[in-house]
Amino acid sequence: MKKKICVVIASRANYGRVKSLLLKLKNRCKLQIILSASAILDRFGNIENQIRNDGFEINYKSYMIVEGQNPITMSKSTGLAIIELSSMFDSLKPDIVVTVADRYETLATAVAASYMNIAVAHIQGGEVSGSIDESVRHAITKLSHIHFPATQKSFNRLVKLGENKKNIFNVGCPSIDMIKNTNLSINKLTRDYNGTGYKINFNCPYVLVLQHAVTTEYGNGSFQVKETLKATKKLKMQVLWIWPNIDAGSDDISKELRIFKERNQGLKFGFYKNFYPEDYLRILNSAKCAIGNSSSFIREGSYLGVPSVNIGTRQSFREHGKNIVTVNYNNKSIYSAITKQLKIKKYKPEYIFGRGNAGNKIAEVLIKIKTRIQKNITF
Numbered sequence: 001m002k003k004k005i006c007v008v009i010a011s012r013a014n015y016g017r018v019k020s021l022l023l024k025l026k027n028r029c030k031l032q033i034i035l036s037a038s039a040i041l042d043r044f045g046n047i048e049n050q051i052r053n054d055g056f057e058i059n060y061k062s063y064m065i066v067e068g069q070n071p072i073t074m075s076k077s078t079g080l081a082i083i084e085l086s087s088m089f090d091s092l093k094p095d096i097v098v099t100v101a102d103r104y105e106t107l108a109t110a111v112a113a114s115y116m117n118i119a120v121a122h123i124q125g126g127e128v129s130g131s132i133d134e135s136v137r138h139a140i141t142k143l144s145h146i147h148f149p150a151t152q153k154s155f156n157r158l159v160k161l162g163e164n165k166k167n168i169f170n171v172g173c174p175s176i177d178m179i180k181n182t183n184l185s186i187n188k189l190t191r192d193y194n195g196t197g198y199k200i201n202f203n204c205p206y207v208l209v210l211q212h213a214v215t216t217e218y219g220n221g222s223f224q225v226k227e228t229l230k231a232t233k234k235l236k237m238q239v240l241w242i243w244p245n246i247d248a249g250s251d252d253i254s255k256e257l258r259i260f261k262e263r264n265q266g267l268k269f270g271f272y273k274n275f276y277p278e279d280y281l282r283i284l285n286s287a288k289c290a291i292g293n294s295s296s297f298i299r300e301g302s303y304l305g306v307p308s309v310n311i312g313t314r315q316s317f318r319e320h321g322k323n324i325v326t327v328n329y330n331n332k333s334i335y336s337a338i339t340k341q342l343k344i345k346k347y348k349p350e351y352i353f354g355r356g357n358a359g360n361k362i363a364e365v366l367i368k369i370k371t372r373i374q375k376n377i378t379f
Contacts, residue, residue: 004030005366006059006094008085010037010105011245012045013296016277017100017123020177020359022056028367032092036062037081037105038246045243045274060088064105069251071218074104081108089116096121096146096366102129102137110143119371121146123174123362126154126161129295130316132215145371148362150299150353151319162377167369171361172354173299179285180356182278184304186286189279195272197261198238206238207338208284211292213249214314221252224329228311229260231334232291238268240283242275289341291334298324302350307341309334321350 005025009015025031035051035058038044051058064081066073085108089097097113099106101124113120122144128134141147141161149155150173158168186202200206211228213221232239241257244250261271275283281300284290289307290297293314301308302321310326311334325341327333 002028002030003096003367004032004092004094005096005098006032006034006089006092007098008034008036008105008109009039009047009051010103010109011039012047012274013245014039014100015047015051016178016280017173017175018098019054019277020174020181021098021362024359024363025366026056028363031056032059032094033057034060034062034085034088036064036084037077038065041065041246043243043273044246047274050276059092062088065246069213069246070248071215074215074248078104078108081105082112085109085112086116089113089118094118096371098123098366099140099144100124102127102133102140104136107136107140110140114143117373119146119373120144121148121362121366123148124154125149126157127151127319128157128317130214130216130313130318133314145373145375146365146369148358148365150358153319160379162379164378169361169365172356172358174358174362175296175299176303176354176356177359178277179281179300179303182281184282184285186282189282190276191279193272193275193279195270197265198268198270200238200240200270202283202286204238205288206240207232207235207289207291208240208242208287209291210242210244210294210296211253211311212244212294212314213247213253214293214312215248217313218249219252220329221249222256224312225253225256227329227331228291228334229256230331231338232269233264233267234335235338237288238270240287241269241271243271243273289338291338299353302352305347305349307344307347309337309341319352321347321352323347323350
């Protein structure tokens with residue numbers, strides 16, 4: 001009987017990170033997919049059609065987000081997610097549940113599955129970053145049975161956290177796989193995306209902006225994004241801005257973006273909710289500079305060599321390549337960093353997060369591994 005492997009996709013970023021893995025697992029196991037949280041909310045770029053168009057079956061959809069985008073609703077959403085996922089796991093009865101990175105939905109997945117004696121496989125554990133994400137990531141590590149860190153340093157941290165080396169596999173980041181297997185020409189965009197504001201001409205120079213709320217700095221989102229808006233407004237080129245994720249404080253950022261768009265309709269600012277994973281890579285690769293605090297600028301950006309300006313503390317202490325310049329929340333500092341990065345066409349590619357074969361490596365382990373639910377600290 002084929003092993004039942006359940007992958008929980010809770011955000012647009014999740015899908016980009018696991019698509020290569022799903023493709024490798026599709027015909028080798030009984031693949032189960034749960035789509036939940038912001039991944040099925042239209043205002044955050046509902047990715048249900050993307051997943052179905054890619055040939056995958058979705059076993060369950062679950063609405064588990066409490067409105068408000070503040071610390072209270074994040075906590076409540078985590079609790080609701082545990083309840084919802086528990087029922088779905090009970091129905092699907094997977095052998096292994098796969099969860100990704102450091103979001104509160106990821107934590108809920110690990111809690112529900114581990115309490116139900118289901119093996120948890122965690123992708124991207126052991127990394128250092130800012131905000132509450134780092135605490136969540138390490139908590140998930142202690143609830144997980146199989147670990148797929150993306151770098152050697154992350155592997156070493158998992159060992160220091162007391163995880164058994166036999167269950168830790170340094171495979172690289174699955175998102176790099178897609179880069180390796182995608183024609184990155186900007187002329188290969190799969191569809192005409194309907195954003196708001198200025199319609200971006202992808203054949204002319206543009207910068208890419210993606211700035212999320214920092215949950216441990218809740219209440220400061222409006223100020224932080226205003227500084228970035230002031231800096232990018234000075235640029236004499238197109239600005240492609242992607243809407244933030246669902247973390248606490250995102251409503252403040254979204255409000256400022258809407259106000260800015262209405263007050264500056266003559267500027268070449270285009271605002272978009274979401275792109276298909278391959279198209280996002282094409283857009284990132286062709287950007288003259290990537291600006292904000294997305295981990296994609298650090299992961300995919302380092303592999304692609306895209307000049308990037310990292311703003312604030314959301315990615316504090318994360319491993320990164322030479323393509324990253326970090327600045328604080330000051331429009332003058334942001335603008336200065338952007339102008340310097342715009343002088344650089346591309347950085348030399350770096351392979352911090354692997355060379356593009358993580359999905360296959362993870363699939364091989366998941367198919368063959370014999371799991372043991374009882375964990376013991378090993379140091």
